[in-house]
Amino acid sequence: MNRRPFEVLGERLIELVITICGISAIVFVFSIFYFVFREGAAFFFHGFKPGEFLASVEWYPTSQSHVRYGALALIAGTFSVTVLAMAIAVPFGLGAAIFVSEFCPRRMKETLKILIEMLAAIPSVVWGFIGLTIMNSLIIRVFDAPIGLTVLNGGLILAMMSVPIIVSIGEDALKAVPDTYREAAMALGATRWQVTYRVLLPAARNGLLAAVLLGVGRAVGETMAVLMATGHAVRIPASLLDPVRTLTATIAAELGEAAVHSDHYQVLFIIGILLFVITFVINLLADLIVKGIRKSS
Amino acid sequence: MFSETAITRRKQWTERVACLVLGAMALLMVVPLVLILAHLVYKAWPVLSWDFLIRVPANGMRGGGIWSPLLGTIYLVLLSLAVAAPVGILAAIYLNEYARDNWFTRLIHLAVVNLAGVPSIVHALFGLGAFVIFAGIGRSILAASLTLAIMTLPVIIASTKEALSAVPPAFREACWNVGATRWQTIRHVVLPNSISGILTGVILQVSRAAGETAPVMFTGAVFYKAIAENDLFAYGLLDQCMALSMHLFTISTQVPDVPDALPYGTAVVLVGVVLVVNATAIALRAFLRSRKRW
Numbered sequence: 001m002n003r004r005p006f007e008v009l010g011e012r013l014i015e016l017v018i019t020i021c022g023i024s025a026i027v028f029v030f031s032i033f034y035f036v037f038r039e040g041a042a043f044f045f046h047g048f049k050p051g052e053f054l055a056s057v058e059w060y061p062t063s064q065s066h067v068r069y070g071a072l073a074l075i076a077g078t079f080s081v082t083v084l085a086m087a088i089a090v091p092f093g094l095g096a097a098i099f100v101s102e103f104c105p106r107r108m109k110e111t112l113k114i115l116i117e118m119l120a121a122i123p124s125v126v127w128g129f130i131g132l133t134i135m136n137s138l139i140i141r142v143f144d145a146p147i148g149l150t151v152l153n154g155g156l157i158l159a160m161m162s163v164p165i166i167v168s169i170g171e172d173a174l175k176a177v178p179d180t181y182r183e184a185a186m187a188l189g190a191t192r193w194q195v196t197y198r199v200l201l202p203a204a205r206n207g208l209l210a211a212v213l214l215g216v217g218r219a220v221g222e223t224m225a226v227l228m229a230t231g232h233a234v235r236i237p238a239s240l241l242d243p244v245r246t247l248t249a250t251i252a253a254e255l256g257e258a259a260v261h262s263d264h265y266q267v268l269f270i271i272g273i274l275l276f277v278i279t280f281v282i283n284l285l286a287d288l289i290v291k292g293i294r295k296s297s
Numbered sequence: 298m299f300s301e302t303a304i305t306r307r308k309q310w311t312e313r314v315a316c317l318v319l320g321a322m323a324l325l326m327v328v329p330l331v332l333i334l335a336h337l338v339y340k341a342w343p344v345l346s347w348d349f350l351i352r353v354p355a356n357g358m359r360g361g362g363i364w365s366p367l368l369g370t371i372y373l374v375l376l377s378l379a380v381a382a383p384v385g386i387l388a389a390i391y392l393n394e395y396a397r398d399n400w401f402t403r404l405i406h407l408a409v410v411n412l413a414g415v416p417s418i419v420h421a422l423f424g425l426g427a428f429v430i431f432a433g434i435g436r437s438i439l440a441a442s443l444t445l446a447i448m449t450l451p452v453i454i455a456s457t458k459e460a461l462s463a464v465p466p467a468f469r470e471a472c473w474n475v476g477a478t479r480w481q482t483i484r485h486v487v488l489p490n491s492i493s494g495i496l497t498g499v500i501l502q503v504s505r506a507a508g509e510t511a512p513v514m515f516t517g518a519v520f521y522k523a524i525a526e527n528d529l530f531a532y533g534l535l536d537q538c539m540a541l542s543m544h545l546f547t548i549s550t551q552v553p554d555v556p557d558a559l560p561y562g563t564a565v566v567l568v569g570v571v572l573v574v575n576a577t578a579i580a581l582r583a584f585l586r587s588r589k590r591w
Contacts, residue, residue, distance in 0.1 A: 091322070252511055283413075
């Protein structure tokens with residue numbers, strides 16, 4: 001028990017550093033909110049019209065006489081692209097998750113999981129580039145459209161980007177269902193599909209929902225891919241072949257040109273706060289749902 | 298033994314269809330990946346050479362190579378790693394080894410999950426507001442790296458935590474029983490037994506940081522910056538730099554009349570870097586799993 005004092009002190013010091021790093025995540029989340037809000041605060045409290053921001057489609061930030069900051073078209077842009085992406089990615093992602101977890105042989109499973117990881121690793125700017133080149137010309141050719149940078153393009157790209165998340169989280173959720181469930185159903189003579197449909201899907205419902213939510217979070221927050229793949233029309237899309245612009249793309253496209261601390265610049269930070277809040281709520285929900293399962297099982 | 302009934306036949310038929318459809322869905326996810334990568338390489342073929350990597354962009358970015366953005370990306374990745382790795386690993390040690398199971402720990406977990414979900418463009422706004430403007434660093438490699446570090450922190454925390462929790466509790470208990478303190482146990486038992494798993498997470502951080510565009514776009518990366526070839530120390534800490542991801546964005550959308558192969562070449566190099574780094578991490582993980590002794 002006769003440890004030298006500087007050893008005790010050293011240990012205390014290291015534990016202090018570890019604790020500080022441990023709480024750093026909380027500090028960072030708060031400081032992200034604080035600093036993003038700080039940049040937009042002056043305008044938010046003086047001159048910002050929430051009604052116009054949320055309900056008007058007039059986005060004329062650089063107009064000389066008719067400045068309007070209506071983000072409805074941008075919100076609609078984000079919404080349309082996300083909904084399309086999810087309409088494609090959710091069935092495919094969940095289907096692939098079920099296949100990987102329940103149907104495919106072990107060897108193939110390892111290979112597929114590695115490929116999914118690779119798919120998840122491709123940088124968003126490369127996806128944007130694929131949208132800009134390959135998908136663009138594909139859409140022009142297939143639909144005989146004047147331009148291929150559309151809701152469809154962005155939705156397809158986002159679908160491919162969010163599928164890996166849905167697959168990996170969905171597979172985790174299926175894996176978390178106890179094997180005894182499967183064995184009990186098999187013993188009654190159920191086929192694998194019957195086990196999946198009647199037993200696993202209800203049992204893993206929450207986890208699968210969380211997977212979908214995280215996919216939505218990814219799609220809403222994605223920036224470079226939609227910036228490059230959806231064209232630049234600030235309007236509510238009427239069809240899949242209309243170009244749109246999303247909230248994220250607007251920030252990326254206009255922040256460079258807005259003068260620091262101008263109203264326009266501050267509105268872009270307010271959009272940032274809106275995005276932060278949206279993804280925060282989505283992630284919180286997903287986390288609560290997952291925690292809910294763990295507690296009940 | 299038993300003859301097939303109609304129900305059995307229908308059952309087996311559904312089973313086969315389900316397997317086929319689900320398999321097709323999984324395949325449909327993989328096939329585009331392979332096709333797209335093949336297409337990228339095919340289009341980039343004319344420019345892919347050693348020279349492409351070590352020459353600076355020339356002729357208003359319509360020619361030459363990608364040395365300046367490549368070097369910039371290396372700087373950004375290494376610097377962000379130098380910040381994110383220690384903080385992330387220590388945070389994971391706190392969460393796994395020290396934290397008790399109470400509301401505060403739950404709050405930290407929640408913060409990590411949410412930090413991972415914050416959109417990259419919001420990180421960019423944060424980096425601009427906090428580092429560039431508030432801290433007065435200005436648009437620089439330092440500000441961009443710090444932004445990237447915070448963005449990739451959750452990756453390191455999550456994977457390190459996983460590696461730490463894979464070390465059986467019995468190892469720690471044995472160590473405590475011979476009189477070791479908590480930190481001594483971590484230092485001499487837990488870390489040596491999980492170091493390779495931790496490395497995997499660090500490698501994955503590199504791949505994520507290398508591909509990000511939005512967070513560096515407004516905090517330190519520029520469209521163009523002239524630097525000397527063959528100079529590994531061409532950028533200073535407070536300089537702005539080019540970045541591979543940003544360069545791809547620039548030459549594919551902002552600069553007119555760029556020869557087709559150039560952006561494709563840049564995309565292939567970027568994807569190549571990321572996939573090679575990822576493959577290393579995956580191989581490392583597989584190797585470790587195979588020689589695990591417990």
